[in-house]
Amino acid sequence: MIRLYKVSAGYNGIEVIKNINISFSKGTITTIVGKNGCGKTTLLKTASNLLRPFRGEILVKGKNITDMSRKELAKELSFLPQLRNIPNITVYNLVMHGRFPYLGFPRIPQKKDKLVVSNAIEGMGLEDSIEKNVSELSGGQLQRVYLAMVLAQDTDIIFLDEPTTYLDINHQFEILEIVRRLKDMGKTIVMVLHDLSSALSYSDRVCLMDKGEIIIYDTPQTVFESREINRIFGVSSEEVLVNKESLKQYVFYVKD
Amino acid sequence: MSIWPKFSIRRILNSNSRSYNGTVIALLLILLLIAVMISISVGSSTIPLQQIISAMGKKDLTSKTYQIIRFVRIPRTLAAILAGSSLSVSGAILQSVLNNSLASPNIIGVNSGAGFLTVLIGAFFPASLFLTPLAAFIGGLLAVFLVFFIAQKSGASRMSIVLSGVAVSSFIGAMTDTVLTLKPETAIDRSIFLIGGFSGVTMDRLALPAAFIIISLIVVIGLSYDMNILTLGDETAKSLGLGVARLRYLFLGLGALLSGSAISFAGLLGFVGLIVPHASRFLVGYDNSLLIPVCALLGSVFTLGCDILARILFAPFEIPVGIIMSFLGGPFFIHLLLKGKKGKLYD
Numbered sequence: 001m002i003r004l005y006k007v008s009a010g011y012n013g014i015e016v017i018k019n020i021n022i023s024f025s026k027g028t029i030t031t032i033v034g035k036n037g038c039g040k041t042t043l044l045k046t047a048s049n050l051l052r053p054f055r056g057e058i059l060v061k062g063k064n065i066t067d068m069s070r071k072e073l074a075k076e077l078s079f080l081p082q083l084r085n086i087p088n089i090t091v092y093n094l095v096m097h098g099r100f101p102y103l104g105f106p107r108i109p110q111k112k113d114k115l116v117v118s119n120a121i122e123g124m125g126l127e128d129s130i131e132k133n134v135s136e137l138s139g140g141q142l143q144r145v146y147l148a149m150v151l152a153q154d155t156d157i158i159f160l161d162e163p164t165t166y167l168d169i170n171h172q173f174e175i176l177e178i179v180r181r182l183k184d185m186g187k188t189i190v191m192v193l194h195d196l197s198s199a200l201s202y203s204d205r206v207c208l209m210d211k212g213e214i215i216i217y218d219t220p221q222t223v224f225e226s227r228e229i230n231r232i233f234g235v236s237s238e239e240v241l242v243n244k245e246s247l248k249q250y251v252f253y254v255k256d
Numbered sequence: 257m258s259i260w261p262k263f264s265i266r267r268i269l270n271s272n273s274r275s276y277n278g279t280v281i282a283l284l285l286i287l288l289l290i291a292v293m294i295s296i297s298v299g300s301s302t303i304p305l306q307q308i309i310s311a312m313g314k315k316d317l318t319s320k321t322y323q324i325i326r327f328v329r330i331p332r333t334l335a336a337i338l339a340g341s342s343l344s345v346s347g348a349i350l351q352s353v354l355n356n357s358l359a360s361p362n363i364i365g366v367n368s369g370a371g372f373l374t375v376l377i378g379a380f381f382p383a384s385l386f387l388t389p390l391a392a393f394i395g396g397l398l399a400v401f402l403v404f405f406i407a408q409k410s411g412a413s414r415m416s417i418v419l420s421g422v423a424v425s426s427f428i429g430a431m432t433d434t435v436l437t438l439k440p441e442t443a444i445d446r447s448i449f450l451i452g453g454f455s456g457v458t459m460d461r462l463a464l465p466a467a468f469i470i471i472s473l474i475v476v477i478g479l480s481y482d483m484n485i486l487t488l489g490d491e492t493a494k495s496l497g498l499g500v501a502r503l504r505y506l507f508l509g510l511g512a513l514l515s516g517s518a519i520s521f522a523g524l525l526g527f528v529g530l531i532v533p534h535a536s537r538f539l540v541g542y543d544n545s546l547l548i549p550v551c552a553l554l555g556s557v558f559t560l561g562c563d564i565l566a567r568i569l570f571a572p573f574e575i576p577v578g579i580i581m582s583f584l585g586g587p588f589f590i591h592l593l594l595k596g597k598k599g600k601l602y603d
Contacts, residue, residue, distance in 0.1 A: 070499055074495065078496075081489070084491075085355060087542065088542040094488075097484065100497060105478075107481035107482070153495075153496065
């Protein structure tokens with residue numbers, strides 16, 4: 001679906017990620033984890049073409065992204081940044097902005113655009129909020145509105161940079177459940193998460209990074225059992241079953 | 257985080273948005289029409305409406321009334337409309353593109369840059385006064401890019417953009433003052449240029465700036481939806497397929513062209529580019545597709561209204577319109593600063 005081949009990238013000539021080889025398969029959730037400054041967001045931004053790599057190739061469905069126009073690419077992959085401007089517009093209008101790659105001049109939404117937007121709003125349970133001003137929403141609601149915008153953009157690949165940061169615990173789980181639903185719709189999700197336990201519980205694949213390099217990229221269970229997370233973060237971990245329901249959870253803690 | 261105030265009169269009136277917006281535009285058009293009629297009618301000699309219609313019908317070049325209307329009042333009215341709309345839209349563009357509610361042509365350096373090159377032409381190339389719109393445009397553009405460049409190098413925060421604008425404006429303003437002091441015989445009237453006003457504007461001087469302004473307004477209205485996308489932030493806009501850097505530079509260029517063209521015939525009009533965009537947002541909200549046309553209309557009405565006041569307040573004496581605008585703009589600016597005291601205006 002999307003493949004990075006020998007990619008190095010960074011800022012102001014300084015390499016942050018080095019010689020990255022990775023591919024993300026269709027209909028999976030991949031979570032990138034690692035310590036602050038290890039290059040997680042840089043990898044996400046490079047893969048989504050927000051940052052031009054110093055070296056290497058990025059292929060989307062076999063096509064080099066440098067050969068694709070901005071709009072062509074925006075129909076294949078979307079990126080939801082962690083920090084955003086919060087515009088003073090209605091929920092409906094913000095979600096409609098997700099259709100921008102499909103709007104020809106003079107940017108008048110067609111029937112199909114309106115239908116996709118309605119479905120996205122419905123999908124995120126925002127029917128009662130369409131006339132609300134985005135700047136007045138709570139963190140959890142705001143994140144759902146932005147996810148509706150991403151859904152309206154209708155791309156096969158979705159990059160999410162720390163989608164649960166700054167949210168209350170209930171909203172964190174709500175967002176992760178939405179991410180799971182996006183996967184069920186056949187979307188390929190690549191996200192950065194700080195919460196290791198959620199990363200292991202909600203992902204099909206986990207990519208552990210350190211100092212700009214991929215340390216291990218495998219299923220959550222394999223990554224957990226490799227103990228590489230413990231080594232890099234300097235923590236200990238346990239696998240526990242919650243409420244005798246065989247719901248596997250991963251607990252990380254610091255040993256005295 | 258958003259820096260824009262969260263109110264909208266639409267919410268207060270709880271009206272159907274489409275009919276409300278239509279009403280606002282219709283009211284502004286009616287106000288503009290009334291202001292145009294008053295503007296043609298009042299001045300050192302008041303001409304009644306019937307006399308205006310009859311004089312314009314006869315087109316008698318020997319008639320004093322026709323001469324006043326044709327060569328004084330109409331150019332002056334057009335100048336106020338063009339300057340008001342262009343400076344207001346320029347302010348709206350700069351505020352949106354720089355995501356800064358304090359941005360306006362005169363705060364961001366456009367006015368001073370345009371003013372400097374205009375004065376330079378007047379002082380050293382008086383025979384080439386027809387080039388002033390072009391010079392004003394280039395001056396405005398260079399100043400705004402300089403401000404943008406300095407701001408980016410110093411972190412690109414909203415505060416750094418305003419501060420670098422103040423610094424660049426102050427420096428260029430000093431250069432303008434130097435030229436005007438050393439060359440007092442410059443072809444451009446010093447006080448009228450610095451304060452801003454429309455007396456003595458001729459159709460010949462308006463032609464080129466008018467063309468620049470009309471073309472720029474059409475392009476800006478055409479790209480207003482893209483401006484909405486730009487206000488979502490660089491990364492979100494890029495992810496939606498917008499050519500962010502190219503569009504931002506295009507908008508800055510259009511902002512400079514609009515205000516530079518106005519400055520070339522109206523001088524350094526203060527605050528219209530700040531007041532009108534905010535007042536327009538208060539009326540119709542933040543969608544640039546609607547905001548830009550409303551800004552152009554409200555800017556025309558406001559500027560023409562100020563010019564009429566400038567003519568009648570101390571009649572038979574006339575004061576430059578820039579003074580009226582600054583009297584209104586100063587308190588409004590302070591209101592904005594106080595409103596943003598909880599850190600909303602700065603990051």
